[in-house]
Amino acid sequence: MTPEEFRRHGKQVIDWIADYHESIASRPVMSRAEPGDVLAALPEHPPEKGEGFDGLLADLERDVMPGVTHWQHPAFFGYFPSNASGPAILGDLLSSGLGVQGMxxxxxxxxxxxETRVADWTAELLDLPAKFRGNGVIQDSASSACLVALLSALHRAGGGAPGRDGIDRRYTLYISSQTHSSLEKAARVAGVGANNVRVVDVDPVTLAMDPAHLDALISEDVAAGATPAMVCATVGTTSTTAVDPVPAIGEVCRRHDVWLHVDAAYAGVAAVCPEFRWVNDGLAEYAASYSTNPHKWLLTNFDCTLLWMADRAPMLGALSILPEYxxxxxxxxxxxxxxxxxxxxLGRRFRALKLWSVIRWYGAEGLRDHIRTGARLADELAAxxxxxxxxxARPDHPFGLVCFRPLWDGLTTEEANAATLGVLQRLNASGDxxxxxxxxxxxxxxRVAIGAPTTDSRHVLAAWERIREEIAAGATG
Known part of the structure; x- marks a missing residue:
């Protein structure tokens, strides 16, 4: 592709993306494709000779788009937001255009x-502790951030031996039933093993980790000869955005000399607003590592997770290998x-460009406005x-997520659950x-997770009316 061909087709692609975002609200939110539909539409064999780009764009619209669920749709309320803003898309394009391998x-x-500067900018925007400045890195996802934190904690717990070589110990990791599943996966990958992942009780109302039970589990494991490696506290769990009591958990970690990682993948970016900076409680005093995802709620398209270390030495000890080449x-x-x-x-993309683009375009005021809009709309829905x-509804919804259930008269819990899941399936299948x-x-x-850049009160109210209609139809049916 010559520079002139790239220029011409590049303009086509930019126009296509702009048209897509401009018209996205007219599309059904969830793909209606059945398993194998997209595969069947694609040629079984690659072309022998190169083809023009015009045909690719036509095939994209005809064969690929029917299998796309539109995460940027203003009525997308599933999972958590996965923001993709114009500045972030352009920053990603610049990264791809440069083709840098920034290892x-x-x-x-x-x-x-x-990347160092942008990580520090973000730490400043979120008012994170000074110990994290100069110690930030962009990972692909919170799963990777948690794995890096665990490997660092294991290196420290093992006395600094690289990769824990020659150390015959049983290491333990502490989570709650509400902790993201990536922590159990990290334990498997790191060699801790699922059997050594200890599940701490949660408060029955708030679903926050119980520090007293954590203390008891660590004491029990130490008495049994295990080496506690890491505790993961969560600020904004995936299920309900529950918030673990980081200061109290930190006290337990300090008493037992255990690494505390704080996973704030979704909710941490809310601290760009001063009124949400309570999510940082305990970080300065206790957190050895901390991570949050601009690619969820901070207008930066996937993938972009920030991980900060209070002390980078254990991480470097665990992960640094320098071959001659x-x-x-x-x-x-x-x-x-x-x-x-x-x-x-080893390899890494120039991800800092898209976060740099977002921060430069929106500024602190624009980022705060986006977070506040999501939280306000969640409050409106909860009311x-x-x-x-x-x-x-669950009584606590501090961020952009509201969790609730229909009250089905005369149904057992099992029957009510089946009815609620039926409503969910019908709503999602409707495309609304x-x-x-x-x-x-x-x-x-x-779960209604609000945070798409184009979502406003109209979309939330329309979603609520559709939910009520579906519940009413289910109750009479």
Missing amino acids: MWATSPAATEL LRNQATTSGEVIDYRDWQIP LIDADPRFE LLLSHTKVHGHVLL
């Missing part, structure tokens, strides 16, 4: 130093950061739910909106 400072100094003067000098040592893979006696669900104390709850 080391020497392979592109700007990729490293812009990567040796260079800058690395040997010790004056630069090589982010390859801050992650699992509507509370005013309807046919529904029951998309929700997800969770289960708390045996009851299936509907």
Whole structure:
């Protein structure tokens, strides 16, 4: 593709993306494709000769788009937001255009130093503790961030032996029933093993981790000869956005000398607003590592997770390997950061460009406005739910998520759960909106996660009316 061909087709692609975002509300939110539909529409064999780009765009619309669920749709309320804003898309395009492989400072100094600066900017915007400044790195996802934190904690718990070589110990990891599943996966990957993942009780109302039970479990494990490696506290759980009591958990970790990682994948970015900075409670005093995802609620398209370390030494000890073919003067000098040592893979994209673009375009005021809009709309929805006696909402919804359930008269819990899941399936199949669900104390709850850049009160009210209609039809049917 010549520069002139790239220029011409690039304009087509930009126009296509702009048209897509402009018209996205007219599309059904959830893909209606059946398993195998997209596969059947695609040629079984690759072309022998190259084809034009015009045909690709036509095939994209005809064959691929029917299998796309539209995460940027204003009526997408499932899972958590996965924001994709114009500045972030353009920043990603710049990254792709440069084609930088930023594994080391020497392979592109700007990729490293812009990332360092952007991580510090974000820490400042969120009012994170000073100990995290200069110690931030962009990961692909919170799953990777938690794995890096666990490997760092294991390195520290093992006395600093690289990779825990030659150490015959049983290590334990502490989570709650509400902790993201990536922590159990991290335990498997890191060699801790699922059997050594200890599940701490939660408060029956708030679903927050119980520090007293954590203390008892750690004491029990130490007495049995285990080495507690890490505790993961969550600020804004995936299920209900429950918030673990980080200061109290931190006190337990300090008493037992255990690494505390705080996973704030969804909710941490809310601290861009001063009124939400309570989510940072306990970080300065106790957190050894902390992560949050701009790619969820901060207008930065996937993938972009920020991980900060209070002390980078255990991470570097766990992950740094320097083969001869990567040796260079800058690395040997010790004056630069090589982010390859801050992650699992060697290679890394120039992700900082899209976060830089977002921060430069929106500024702190624009980012705060986006977060406040999501939280306000969630409050509006919760008020509507509370005013309807046919529904029951969870009382605490501090961010952009509201969890609630229909109250089905005369049905057992099992029957009510089946009825609620039936409503969810019909709503999602309608194309009008998309929700997800969770289960708390045996009851299936509907989750409405608000945060798409184009979502406003109209869309939330329309979704609520559709939910009420579907519940009414189910109750009479």
